[in-house]
Amino acid sequence: MPPGAKHRGSLYFSWGYNRDWYSRSDIRFQNQKTDNYDFTFVNAHASDHPSMSEFWKFSSLTIPQYDATLGYLFNDKHDLGIEVSWNHLKYVVDDNQIIHVRGNVRGRYIDKDTLVTPDFVHLQHTNGNNYLMVNLVKRYKLAVGKHLQLSAIGKIGGGPMISYTISTIFGSHQEGPFHYHGWVVGTSAGLKLDIYKYFFLQGDVQGAFADYTNTWIGADKVGRVTHVFTSAQAIYAFGFNVPL
Structure with missing residues (x-):
């Protein structure tokens, strides 16, 4: 960099994969237009679906649970940045579990x-439970060497869920499409190792609160599902820095 020139900051891009854990949640199913039900699964359990067997194939990069991030660090005195992240999680309500069901099922009350x-x-939600988030980023430099730099990274943000649901209810099956399902807010903390300024490795733990308000169910897409849950996500990623 020429003498007197100012470092304007840096763009960065990262790609990684994740494992996810979910809180139990109450899931409400409603359709009183083309069917007759309004019932709730109380305290239902759900799991992730990592699908990592073929992640090393270029054609299969987006099949597992993955994370893609594009951001900008301002190089200001507060070491702040902003980023857009796409977190592709997967959420599967476990089949064949015993759940307390409460409500109306085709004219019959159940509890x-x-x-x-x-x-x-x-x-x-396996294609998936997608968090599209805008995050404020804070960096704390922990150790700076000639070719390596270790930093702590904190983030907070939120945005819409553009998800894809696969569902069956009373034999009526439906898949997709991608659409707006609700909203999510989250925060994360992690470590970032910069290598020769241009490359980095990063690991994060993220907690989020998701509110599904607009999920369709059934082949006619008239039924609706609503539920809220919290998620924990462990992310490991690699990336590239572009100093400006």
């Missing part, structure tokens, strides 16, 4: 523990 099979209901 009891029930074995929930895929013939009754199957629900998964």
Whole structure:
């Protein structure tokens, strides 16, 4: 850099993969237009679906649970930045679990523990449980060497969920499409190792609160699913810096 020139900051891009854990949640199913049900799964359990067996193939990079981030560090005295992240998580309500079901099921009131099979209901956000977030980024430099720099990274942000749901209810199956499902807010903390200024490795732990308000269910897309849950996400990523 010429004498007197000012470092304007740096762009960065990262790509990585994640594992996810979810809180139990109450899931409400409603359709009183083309069917007759309004019931809730109480305290349902869900799991992730990492699908990592073929992630090393270029054609399969987006099949596992992945994270893509584009950001900018301002190089200001506060070491702040802003980024846009796409977190592709997967959320599967476990089949064949015993769930307390409460509400109206085709004219019959139910309020009891029930074995929930895929013939009754199957629900998964696996293409996926997608968080599109705008984050404020804070960097704390921990150690600076000639070719390596270790930093702590904190983030907070939120945005819409552009998700893709696969579902079956009373034998009526539906897949997708991608659309707006609700909103998410989250925060994360991690470590970033910069290598020769242009490359980095990063690991983060993220906590988020997701509110599904607009999920369709059933082949006619008239039924609706609503639920809220919290998620924990462990992310490992690599990336590139572009100093400006």
